[in-house]
Amino acid sequence: MNSLRTNNLSIGYDHKIIAKEVNLELNPGKLVCLIGQNGVGKSTLLRTLAALKEPIAGEVTFGMEPISQIDRRDLARSIGVITTDKIGMSNMSVRELVALGRFPYTNWIGKEEEEDRLKIQESIDRCKINYIENAKLGQLSDGQFQKAMVARALAQDTQFILMDEPTAHLDVVNRLDMFALFSDIITQTQKSILVSTHELDLSLQFADELWLMDFNQPIVCGSPQRLIDEGAISKIFHHEEYEIDLSVARSMIRKKK
Ligand SMILES: Nc1ncnc2c1ncn2[C@@H]1O[C@H](COP(=O)(O)OP(=O)(O)OP(=O)(O)O)[C@@H](O)[C@H]1O
Numbered sequence: 001m002n003s004l005r006t007n008n009l010s011i012g013y014d015h016k017i018i019a020k021e022v023n024l025e026l027n028p029g030k031l032v033c034l035i036g037q038n039g040v041g042k043s044t045l046l047r048t049l050a051a052l053k054e055p056i057a058g059e060v061t062f063g064m065e066p067i068s069q070i071d072r073r074d075l076a077r078s079i080g081v082i083t084t085d086k087i088g089m090s091n092m093s094v095r096e097l098v099a100l101g102r103f104p105y106t107n108w109i110g111k112e113e114e115e116d117r118l119k120i121q122e123s124i125d126r127c128k129i130n131y132i133e134n135a136k137l138g139q140l141s142d143g144q145f146q147k148a149m150v151a152r153a154l155a156q157d158t159q160f161i162l163m164d165e166p167t168a169h170l171d172v173v174n175r176l177d178m179f180a181l182f183s184d185i186i187t188q189t190q191k192s193i194l195v196s197t198h199e200l201d202l203s204l205q206f207a208d209e210l211w212l213m214d215f216n217q218p219i220v221c222g223s224p225q226r227l228i229d230e231g232a233i234s235k236i237f238h239h240e241e242y243e244i245d246l247s248v249a250r251s252m253i254r255k256k257k
Pocket of ligand 1 (some may be wrong): 041
């Protein structure tokens with residue numbers, strides 16, 4: 001299985017560099033949470049990794065190949081992405097949205113085969129959105145829409161899934177459900193999921209690895225426990241008046257016996 005790597009990557013906009021000399025590796029079978037304050041550059045990094053945005057310098061490679069040189073359809077079979085961009089199509093049904101995930105596999109008229117139908121249904125089931133399968137996107141709550149987008153990414157059945165704040169609109173139970181689902185998918189399929197998120201407690205509980213982004217600092221990577229122990233997480237979330245005690249965060253969520 002291939003890895004997704006960055007080689008001396010610089011990301012940003014026009015002449016504004018947000019992070020430079022970034023060398024990261026996303027390996028198969030990992031749930032990685034990208035954490036950092038508002039505006040630090042998480043979305044920018046994620047979009048650059050997904051080839052939705054050109055790097056300022058350096059490159060992103062999938063296996064041995066720079067992603068900029070991989071055919072778009074081939075790339076869409078390896079890397080799935082959910083951004084926070086609004087999509088129009090309010091008249092489309094949830095099932096139709098999830099079916100879009102099969103687009104890289106279907107023929108030019110987009111005809112679904114049995115395998116496509118199975119993947120679509122499995123994704124709908126896993127995200128527990130059967131009850132809104134026929135609802136139009138324009139009628140969904142923000143949280144329901146977010147789950148439908150995750151289902152679309154699952155239906156795409158890629159080795160890597162990159163998601164920008166996929167749980168921002170979900171309540172506490174649904175957030176937990178989503179992170180548990182990500183963790184299950186990884187255990188069962190050896191896929192790799194990179195999630196940009198502000199869910200510190202869930203990331204500490206479920207992530208195999210955290211990527212911590214801070215302003216004008218190198219990105220720090222490591223297991224949640226190691227980064228807590230080293231004080232790296234507290235460092236990026238400093239507050240003038242308050243302290244965040246992370247020692248309890250990992251035990252806040254426990255699996256029932
Ligand atoms: N299209 C753009 N053109 C110029 N600057 C941009 C653009 N999009 C984002 N930025 C700037 O780049 C920086 C990083 O933004 P980005 O959206 O990547 O941060 P983020 O970590 O995802 O933030 P948040 O947690 O608030 O979603 C910010 O200073 C932002 O203002």
